[in-house]
Amino acid sequence: MKIKKIISLSLLASMVLAPNLALAVGGVSGAKIDYQVQGKIGAIKLNPYGLSPLSAVIVDGGYELSDVSVTIVPKPNGQTISYKVSSNKIKTYGGIPIFGLYPSYLNTVKVSYTKSAFGKSEKVIDEVYKIATGGVNIEPSGSLMQRGVPFEKVEVLKVDKEFEDRLYLVNNTPGKYSAKSSQAIWNNPSGGALEWDEASNAFIVDTKGEIRWYLDNDKLMDKNNIYNRGIMMGFRQNSDGALSFGFGQRYVKYDLMGREIFNRILPSSYIDFSHSMSQMPNGNYLLRVALANVKRPDGKNVRSVRDVIIEVDKNGNVVDEWRLFEILDPYRANIIKVLDQGAVCLNVDVSKAGKTLSNEELAKMDTSEIFGDIAGTGVGRNWAHVNSIDYDPSDDSIIISSRHQSAIIKIGRDKKVKWILGAHKGWGEKYKKALLQPIDKNGKNIICEDDYSKCPGYKNMEGGFDFIWTQHTAFRIDEKSNKRYIYITAFDNGDARAITQPAFASMKYSRAVVYKIDQKNKTVEQIWEYGKQRGNKWFSPITSLVEYYKDKNSIMVYSASAGMAFDLSKGVAIGEPKPEIDEFKWGAKEPSVQIRFSGASTGYQAMPIDLEKAFK
Numbered sequence: 001m002k003i004k005k006i007i008s009l010s011l012l013a014s015m016v017l018a019p020n021l022a023l024a025v026g027g028v029s030g031a032k033i034d035y036q037v038q039g040k041i042g043a044i045k046l047n048p049y050g051l052s053p054l055s056a057v058i059v060d061g062g063y064e065l066s067d068v069s070v071t072i073v074p075k076p077n078g079q080t081i082s083y084k085v086s087s088n089k090i091k092t093y094g095g096i097p098i099f100g101l102y103p104s105y106l107n108t109v110k111v112s113y114t115k116s117a118f119g120k121s122e123k124v125i126d127e128v129y130k131i132a133t134g135g136v137n138i139e140p141s142g143s144l145m146q147r148g149v150p151f152e153k154v155e156v157l158k159v160d161k162e163f164e165d166r167l168y169l170v171n172n173t174p175g176k177y178s179a180k181s182s183q184a185i186w187n188n189p190s191g192g193a194l195e196w197d198e199a200s201n202a203f204i205v206d207t208k209g210e211i212r213w214y215l216d217n218d219k220l221m222d223k224n225n226i227y228n229r230g231i232m233m234g235f236r237q238n239s240d241g242a243l244s245f246g247f248g249q250r251y252v253k254y255d256l257m258g259r260e261i262f263n264r265i266l267p268s269s270y271i272d273f274s275h276s277m278s279q280m281p282n283g284n285y286l287l288r289v290a291l292a293n294v295k296r297p298d299g300k301n302v303r304s305v306r307d308v309i310i311e312v313d314k315n316g317n318v319v320d321e322w323r324l325f326e327i328l329d330p331y332r333a334n335i336i337k338v339l340d341q342g343a344v345c346l347n348v349d350v351s352k353a354g355k356t357l358s359n360e361e362l363a364k365m366d367t368s369e370i371f372g373d374i375a376g377t378g379v380g381r382n383w384a385h386v387n388s389i390d391y392d393p394s395d396d397s398i399i400i401s402s403r404h405q406s407a408i409i410k411i412g413r414d415k416k417v418k419w420i421l422g423a424h425k426g427w428g429e430k431y432k433k434a435l436l437q438p439i440d441k442n443g444k445n446i447i448c449e450d451d452y453s454k455c456p457g458y459k460n461m462e463g464g465f466d467f468i469w470t471q472h473t474a475f476r477i478d479e480k481s482n483k484r485y486i487y488i489t490a491f492d493n494g495d496a497r498a499i500t501q502p503a504f505a506s507m508k509y510s511r512a513v514v515y516k517i518d519q520k521n522k523t524v525e526q527i528w529e530y531g532k533q534r535g536n537k538w539f540s541p542i543t544s545l546v547e548y549y550k551d552k553n554s555i556m557v558y559s560a561s562a563g564m565a566f567d568l569s570k571g572v573a574i575g576e577p578k579p580e581i582d583e584f585k586w587g588a589k590e591p592s593v594q595i596r597f598s599g600a601s602t603g604y605q606a607m608p609i610d611l612e613k614a615f616k
Contacts, residue, residue, distance in 0.1 A: 039127045041065070041115060042095060046131065051220055052258030054103060054213050056131055059095040063115035066090075067123070072100045072212075073108035079164065079206040083611040097257050097615060100167075100204075100212040104135045136211055139218050141199035143175035145576050145601040150174075150201045152599020154209035160592040162552065164207055167609045168581055169243075171202045171235050172560075173543070174601035177223075184226045186271070189293055191371030191380040192303030193272040197248065200232040204609055209595060213256065221247065227265055233604060234277035234288070241614035244285065246273035251287055251312075256614045264316050268292070271303060275387040284313050286389045286398065291323070294379055302371045302380030309389055309398060320413070322398065327415050328405070330383045333362055334426035334453075335406045338496045339375055339470065340541065356501060375404065388473040394483040401474035401490065406467065406499075408474040408490060421474075421488070421515065421524055423467050424452035425499060436517060436524040438465045443523075453499045457526070461533070465526045468492040468513065470541075473605075477514075477548040486517045489555065491544040492531075506536045512546045512557040512582075528587060530557065538562050538580075545605040554592070557582040560603030579603030 035043035042061030047053045068085040081100035089097060101107045109129045115122055138149045150172060159166075176182070176198045186192035203214035215232075222228040230248020238244055242255040251273055253261040266273060270289040278286040291304040307330070309322040324330075341355045362377055371380035385403040392399060397412045407422030417434045420427065424435045438446040438455060446465045448455035457466030470493045477487035492511040502508060511531040517524050531538055543560040563578040579600060583593040597603070 037061070038129050039111075040122070040124055041113075044098075044129065044131055045095070046133070047258070048093065049258035049260070051216050051254065052213065052256065053137065053216055054099075054101040054133055054211070055257050056098040056101065057093050057095045057257070058098065058111065058129060060090065061095075061115075063117050065096065066114045066116070068096055068111065068113045070096060070098060071110040071126075072098070073110060075102060075105070075210070077208070078102075078210060079208050081167070081206070081212065081611070083615050085615045089615050092259075093257060098129075098131065099256055099611065099614070100206075101131060101133050103133050103211055103214075105133055107131045107133060136203070136214055137216060137218075138201050138203075138214060139199070141174040141177055141601070142179075143199075143601050145599075146174040147599035150203050150211075150214070150600060151597040153597070154205065155596045155598075156207065156209045157594040157596060158591065159207045159595075162585075163554075163583060163593045166207050166583070166593065167204050167212065167611070168206075168595070168606050169202065169204050169213075169235060169237070169609050170558075170579075170581075170597075170603065170606045171200065171232060171245075172579065172600055172603045173198060173200045173231055173233075175199060180223060186303050186372075189301040189303055190369065191305065192290060192292075193274070193305050193373035193382075194226065194248075196272075196274065196373055197226075197230050200247070200604070202232055202235060202245075205595070207593065207595070215254075215258075217247075220252075231274065233274050235605065235607070236278060237607070237609060237613060238279050239613070241610065241612075244277050244279060246277050246287065248273065251277055251285070256609075262316075267310070267312070267316070267318050269318070270308065270310060272306070274306065276389045278389050278391060280311070280391050281393050284311050284319060286311055286391060288386050288389055294325075296379050300369075300380070304379050305371075305373055305382045305384075306386055307379070307384040309386070309400065322411060322415060324384050324386065324400075324402075325379045327411060327417065328384065328402075328409070329428055329431070330379055331377045332383075332405060332426050332428075333357075333359070333377050334423075334499050335404055335470070335496055336375055336377060336383065337362065338499055338501055339404065340495050340501065341375065388475065390474065390476050392476055392481075392486070393478075394481070399474055399476055399488070401471055403470050403472065403493075406469045406471065406496060408468065408471070408488060419517065419519065419522060421467070421517065423448075423499060425450065434522075436522055438467075439523045439525050440465070441525065441527075450498070457529075458498045463529070466492070466497075466511075469497040470495040472543060473545045473547065475547050479548070479550045484518065484520050486519060487527075487548075488515045488517060489513070489546040489548055490515070491540070491546045491557070491559075493540055493542065493544060495541050508539045508541070509535050510538060510540045510544070510559060510562070512555065512559075514546075514548075514555065528555070530582070530584065530589070530591075531559075540564070540577075543602060543604045545607070547607065548586075549608055551608075551610070552583075553586045555584045555586065556607060557584070557591075558603060558606035560605065564602070577602050579606075581606055583608075 042059030045057045072081040182195040235245040244253045252263040272290045276288040307324040311320040388401040390399045410418040457464035480487045494510045514528040540559045540561040545558045561577040581595040582591040
């Protein structure tokens with residue numbers, strides 16, 4: 001006991017007589033923290049918000065920073081990423097945001113800035129930081145077609161000089177998680193699309209095929225909570241540079257650094273977000289959802305499927321609603337009957353490849369209790385399959401792409417149909433005045449056979465007008481449109497072309513297409529197309545995108561399931577998707593950019609990312 005007392009007193013005396021000993025292990029507010037500082041400001045905070053592992057922040061070190069620019073030094077023969085950062089962004093992140101690091105690499109970053117404190121300023125030029133990163137940590141789906149994460153191989157086939165600075169966000173859907181997907185169903189009431197709960201990923205590649213960003217969605221979602229999981233879809237870069245998208249029962253907004261702006265569950269009347277979340281000029285959002293409970297004409301209560309559009313404001317309040325089953329005809333079955341049941345969007349069932357539905361099967365279905373995400377007619381089944389929404393500010397209308405009606409449709413705020421771009425066959429008397437008349441470049445009417453379902457471009461591989469078939473995306477080109485004339489981009493997937501299935505699956509093809517619509521005269525002219533010449537090898541039966549970008553006056557195309565093929569006799573897959581990015585100068589017949597992925601399974605959408613929006 002005496003020995004312990006002597007040791008304690010000796011230690012106390014040493015602390016009193018040598019105060020530096022105490023300060024070496026801590027201070028008045030806790031243990032001493034020694035962050036490594038490489039430059040003249042602060043330490044490096046990697047993955048600052050936990051969702052963007054290839055980003056970092058060089059903290060401001062207590063200085064006020066201005067005139068900031070960042071350069072990610074490329075690998076040998078790699079792509080340089082450079083951008084400027086506004087003062088407001090520096091304050092938001094508490095330092096200099098670093099975007100575009102290579103994975104599994106000791107990155108070199110150069111920053112220039114002016115630092116100020118107590119009236120003194122110093123300009124720092126090309127200060128060098130070294131930042132090590134980990135590998136790409138995206139959970140694989142378990143599908144045998146996904147041989148790499150997020151892909152096995154990328155081939156950069158072509159990049160013209162003007163496009164060398166491009167960065168592309170890619171959103172892919174590699175398939176059902178083995179033993180993790182579809183662990184719950186809606187059953188009170190029945191129907192809905194909750195079972196459509198599969199793997200997805202989002203990443204950014206440069207024009208060398210290198211990954212420069214990815215979203216760690218395993219941290220974003222809770223696989224054990226049906227209200228916080230699902231396929232990520234509808235990515236758009238907003239006017240403020242941040243990304244909006246949705247998954248399952250949620251719609252969210254995050255910036256490229258992974259900072260949450262909002263993460264909201266759908267309003268209680270609605271379920272099953274997918275495909276499209278579009279920002280309006282007033283800051284509101286258009287969401288493609290479904291109704292959680294709707295009364296059918298036969299008295300049954302069901303959940304609807306992919307047939308409702310809502311507008312929500314910045315606080316999540318519902319501003320407006322478009323119930324498409326009341327605006328359109330949910331019993332128009334012309335397209336539904338000839339869909340290849342093996343590839344109904346992402347509900348791919350190769351055992352049903354080449355099979356179609358009959359009138360008798362549809363009639364029997366409508367008297368049954370079978371509801372849900374199945375191709376069919378009537379509320380509670382997938383009769384519309386809306387896969388994009390766009391807003392026309394010239395007359396406060398929305399433009400939708402309805403895959404299972406093979407139609408692009410404009411609808412006003414009054415819920416009235418303004419025009420329908422699609423084959424005329426099967427539309428009731430109520431809609432006939434809205435159907436657009438095809439014309440050639442001289443304004444002369446193009447006459448099509450079989451009630452305007454078989455137009456000259458159907459068989460003429462050299463050109464000529466054709467409508468869109470089981471298409472994806474319909475976007476207004478705002479920069480080239482006005483109140484009378486609208487330019488529309490679309491991806492014509494090509495299944496059920498001319499309201500038929502061809503004799504051989506190898507006859508199918510897809511197109512990227514641009515239309516010019518005269519809204520006054522109700523005419524439509526096809527002004528550009530690409531894809532026919534590539535035939536069945538470029539056929540993308542599901543997903544995909546076409547969109548205009550003003551910065552390079554270009555058309556961006558993502559043929560997201562190109563190469564997918566089936567043996568109709570055996571009901572098995574004989575080809576795998578090889579998603580492909582193609583970007584064209586306006587009017588060009590061949591792409592300026594061509595990047596192809598393999599071993600990624602099915603793609604969904606892709607788009608250029610603008611760093612000036614994100615950081616300035």
